[in-house]
Amino acid sequence: MPTTVNPDVIFLGLTAKDLLIAGGWFFTIIGWLVSNGQANNREKRKETRAEIDTCIKLLAELVIKSRTYFGTPATDSSEKSRASEIRFELHRLITRIERLERKYAQFDVIGACGELMDAVSGDPFESATREILLADSDLMLKIESDTHALINQLEDGFVKTFG
Numbered sequence: 001m002p003t004t005v006n007p008d009v010i011f012l013g014l015t016a017k018d019l020l021i022a023g024g025w026f027f028t029i030i031g032w033l034v035s036n037g038q039a040n041n042r043e044k045r046k047e048t049r050a051e052i053d054t055c056i057k058l059l060a061e062l063v064i065k066s067r068t069y070f071g072t073p074a075t076d077s078s079e080k081s082r083a084s085e086i087r088f089e090l091h092r093l094i095t096r097i098e099r100l101e102r103k104y105a106q107f108d109v110i111g112a113c114g115e116l117m118d119a120v121s122g123d124p125f126e127s128a129t130r131e132i133l134l135a136d137s138d139l140m141l142k143i144e145s146d147t148h149a150l151i152n153q154l155e156d157g158f159v160k161t162f163g
Contacts, residue, residue: 045162051100052154058093059147062086066120066143070133083126090120097154107157112150119143 008015014022069082094113101107119142124130133140 048100048104048158048162051096052158055093055097055100055154056151058089058096059151062089062093062120063144063147065089067135067140070130070137070140071135073132074128074130086125087121090117097150100154100157104157104161106160107154109150109153109157112146112153116143116146116150119146 010016010019065082065086069079069086072079072082094117097107097109097113101109119139124139
């Protein structure tokens with residue numbers, strides 16, 4: 001017995017109408033996947049940018065606190081509390097920055113973090129014989145320079161990751 005071929009069937013037993021419906025669903029799902037991926041990437045980028053901006057703000061505040069700390073005599077009554085505050089904020093800031101580096105390999109900031117940490121909390125930090133430092137002293141200029149280097153590395157890491 002000869003088999004009859006249905007002239008409406010185009011592909012795998014599907015009619016043109018069936019293919020149009022399946023194609024509509026296929027393109028809808030693909031479009032949603034692409035759109036969802038782009039939205040997720042955009043959200044990641046925005047969260048990372050916000051974290052970098054927060055770190056930069058904290059770095060600027062740390063420089064100001066360092067100027068105040070090193071600009072007052074070691075015998076000042078609030079010197080111990082300022083030193084504790086600087087140490088705490090520096091540690092917290094470095095932790096936040098290292099978290100960014102662990103999350104995104106393009107952030108290469110460990111060296112700059114160490115340099116800044118040494119400049120701020122190294123000698124003569126918390127020394128009883130510490131002298132008052134002017135804003136243009138070598139140590140203050142090093143702190144500012146290391147801060148700028150760290151900010152630049154954060155910005156470069158962002159561009160390498162999301163640029």
